[in-house]
Amino acid sequence: MESEAVAPRASAGPDAVYLFCDGACRGNPGPMGIGVLLRYGRAEKLIAEPIGRGTSNVAELSAIERGLREIRRRDLPVVIVSDSSYAIGVLSGRLRAHANVDLVRRVAELIAGFKDIRFRRVRGHAGMPENEEVDRLAVRAAAEGFRCDDLRSLPIPGVPEP
Amino acid sequence: MESEAVAPRASAGPDAVYLFCDGACRGNPGPMGIGVLLRYGRAEKLIAEPIGRGTSNVAELSAIERGLREIRRRDLPVVIVSDSSYAIGVLSGRLRAHANVDLVRRVAELIAGFKDIRFRRVRGHAGMPENEEVDRLAVRAAAEGFRCDDLRSLPIPGVPEP
RNA sequence: AGACACCAUGUUGC
DNA sequence: GCAACATGGTGTCT
Numbered sequence: 001m002e003s004e005a006v007a008p009r010a011s012a013g014p015d016a017v018y019l020f021c022d023g024a025c026r027g028n029p030g031p032m033g034i035g036v037l038l039r040y041g042r043a044e045k046l047i048a049e050p051i052g053r054g055t056s057n058v059a060e061l062s063a064i065e066r067g068l069r070e071i072r073r074r075d076l077p078v079v080i081v082s083d084s085s086y087a088i089g090v091l092s093g094r095l096r097a098h099a100n101v102d103l104v105r106r107v108a109e110l111i112a113g114f115k116d117i118r119f120r121r122v123r124g125h126a127g128m129p130e131n132e133e134v135d136r137l138a139v140r141a142a143a144e145g146f147r148c149d150d151l152r153s154l155p156i157p158g159v160p161e162p
Numbered sequence: 163m164e165s166e167a168v169a170p171r172a173s174a175g176p177d178a179v180y181l182f183c184d185g186a187c188r189g190n191p192g193p194m195g196i197g198v199l200l201r202y203g204r205a206e207k208l209i210a211e212p213i214g215r216g217t218s219n220v221a222e223l224s225a226i227e228r229g230l231r232e233i234r235r236r237d238l239p240v241v242i243v244s245d246s247s248y249a250i251g252v253l254s255g256r257l258r259a260h261a262n263v264d265l266v267r268r269v270a271e272l273i274a275g276f277k278d279i280r281f282r283r284v285r286g287h288a289g290m291p292e293n294e295e296v297d298r299l300a301v302r303a304a305a306e307g308f309r310c311d312d313l314r315s316l317p318i319p320g321v322p323e324p
Numbered sequence: 325a326g327a328c329a330c331c332a333u334g335u336u337g338c
Numbered sequence: 339g340c341a342a343c344a345t346g347g348t349g350t351c352t
Binding site: 024028055056060084086087089 | 331333
Binding site for chain 4: 325326327328329330331332333334335336337338
């Protein structure tokens with residue numbers, strides 16, 4: 001795995017799209033679900049979807065794929081935030097995929113269509129709010145078939161919500 | 163590798179130094195840590211150290227090296243207790259080292275300076291208390307940069323601790 | 325093909 | 339906190 005140094009790392013800039021994603025299954029293999037949070041400026045989009053039966057690693061890869069397909073502006077820098085060392089490893093070429101070859105290649109080609117994609121590994125259940133949120137979405141999608149595709153606006157500090 | 167029969171085996175005698183050691187990484191390769199427990203009579207010494215980035219096998223070899231360097235009395239019999247079939251193999255000459263050649267030679271020369279060194283292979287995570295302890299030390303050293311170098315006295319059965 | 329080790333993730337149970 | 343299972347990877351040797 002290997003965590004990147006997080007603190008000293010420059011952010012991808014104000015125009016970057018942040019893609020937080022997580023996959024879950026009930027049992028492994030088992031019914032899978034994905035959770036995605038896309039953030040661009042003050043706008044957020046939440047996606048939850050059950051995606052059939054498969055393995056935990058397939059769920060993690062599928063969450064990344066689903067999130068990337070949501071991004072139209074392929075010229076914008078994208079930061080993929082995932083807790084799956086496996087998914088980041090096989091997509092960044094650090095690990096070689098022996099299983100899930102088709103899925104890995106499909107997502108890799110998707111990635112190749114973007115101008116600037118970076119990966120950011122985070123520890124699962126380490127308190128990062130966005131990671132916790134997509135984890136809950138993925139778990140609900142896998143367990144209850146929960147599905148959503150909602151826009152949302154970030155609160156502005158000091159400005160009361162309507 | 164086959165496990166040696168543990169129960170019927172003669173111990174190395176009352177004056178032997180027991181060197182329990184383990185290496186760990188966070189990811190492989192990744193940040194490494196070592197854990198060492200030296201026992202001589204009723205005295206124990208615990209060592210934990212992060213040792214930079216490398217592979218699991220390098221960590222295992224380094225734990226042995228670090229433990230051996232702690233032993234002054236090279237005339238005493240030493241029992242190296244490790245769960246690494248690789249480390250014991252390359253150091254005992256049963257396996258041939260193609261990688262990590264410098265490190266292997268360095269530790270082998272260290273070993274050659276002792277009068278009586280034996281290896282004892284134990285299964286990892288099989289419940290042996292000393293192995294579990296050095297495993298935890300190594301993992302903490304790799305994960306959190308934990309470091310220690312402490313003396314400790316074994317409890318005497320029937321005698322309450324202070 | 326096998327062995328040992330080191331991990332990551334996903335679950336299940338208490 | 340403690341068990342256990344599965345899916346996937348590397349480091350190393352035979």
